[in-house]
Amino acid sequence: MTSPGGAGTGPGRPARPDASMDLLRQVREEAMEPEYLTAADRRGVTTPPGRGIVGTVLVLVLAGLMLGGSWRATSAERPATTQERGDIIQRIESASAHQSTQQARVEALRRQVGAMRASESAARSASAQVSRAEVAAGAAPVAGQGVEVLVDDSADGSQDGRIVDKDLRMLVNGLWQAGAEAVAVNGHRVTTRTSIRGAGSAITVDYASITRPYRVVALGDSRSLPADLSQNDGGEWMSYLHNNFGVRYSVTPRSSVRLPGSDRVTATAATPR
Incomplete structure (x- = not known):
């Protein structure tokens, strides 16, 4: 039977000294196995209030350390990632410049080949004219x-x-x-x-x-x-x-x-x- 002025205390049971620390008590009690709480209640054993606070603090400290380590790892990787990205961009720009240079060389070679072909065609035409002239002049057999x-x-x-x-x-x-x-x-x-x-x-x-x-x-x-x-x-x-x-x-x-x-x-x- 629940007393009118209490919140969850049994009949004839004295008031808990840590009743004002409901949040910490709830964290501690919910973190413990139900079987352990039942056995403790049967024996009338009361957990010292300092132990729950220390455990909670330790959990928070560990979580903070893990978050800090993750942040440091991310911060350490970020410069490396930025550098790699810069290297990739530099390689792309270098490859593009090399391709442009090669394309210019190809165009120059094409122009040279065209000029050589035109010169060769002109030389063949001139050679044919010379041959005809030699025949007409009697210089060639x-x-x-x-x-x-x-x-x-x-x-x-x-x-x-x-x-x-x-x-x-x-x-x-x-x-x-x-x-x-x-x-x-x-x-x-x-x-x-x-x-x-x-x-x-x-x-x-x-x-x-x-x-x-x-x-x-x-x-x-x-x-x-x-x-x-x-x-x-x-x-x-x-x-x-x-x-x-x-x-x-x-x-x-x-x-x-x-x-x-x-x-x-x-x-x-x-x-x-």
């Missing part, structure tokens, strides 16, 4: 289909049946007129600067004496050259000598002829640019 013309003195040895420098000039000019791309007389390439002259009883090509029979080779269309030659002044002149003075004259188409280049092609007025 040429090969292809063409005709072979054999000319010789008459068999009777008469003066009228003798081949002279004028006859060879007429023949060479006739071949050019018929469409020949290159002409050689006894292995000497004929160019725009070639001279065919008589020196006594001999004939010279570029001041080099040649001997009979005279072999004139022309590079060109082997099907049209003979017919075209027969219809111009050079062919008609040689046919006239053949028919009237017995001069040996024959035109034979060839599927392949080869003409050497002239070593006497020089520039006297032109200057390189």
Whole structure:
């Protein structure tokens, strides 16, 4: 039965000396096992008030130490984390700068390659122009289909049946007129600067004496050259000598002829640019 003026005291039970410390008592009593409290109550044992206060203080001190240790650990890790973040940012910036540098180098190399290709293309074009000019000037050897013309003195040895420098000039000019791309007389390439002259009883090509029979080779269309030659002044002149003075004259188409280049092609007025 509960007394009207008490709060939870049994009949005939004296008032607790620590009744004014309800909060500390509640913490202590709730921290103890129920069985221990029951046994203590049966024996009438009263826990000294100082012991509960000391335990509570110890618990609070331990909790404070743990919180302090955690705070110190967090504070110690924070500078390391900040430093690592700074290192990562620095590496990213360095990698970005390196990438930009490499990209600039790639663009520079691309421009160089483009310039080299353009230069190479220009060089090929210039080389092709030089090759065509060398062929036209007679400085480069040429090969292809063409005709072979054999000319010789008459068999009777008469003066009228003798081949002279004028006859060879007429023949060479006739071949050019018929469409020949290159002409050689006894292995000497004929160019725009070639001279065919008589020196006594001999004939010279570029001041080099040649001997009979005279072999004139022309590079060109082997099907049209003979017919075209027969219809111009050079062919008609040689046919006239053949028919009237017995001069040996024959035109034979060839599927392949080869003409050497002239070593006497020089520039006297032109200057390189």
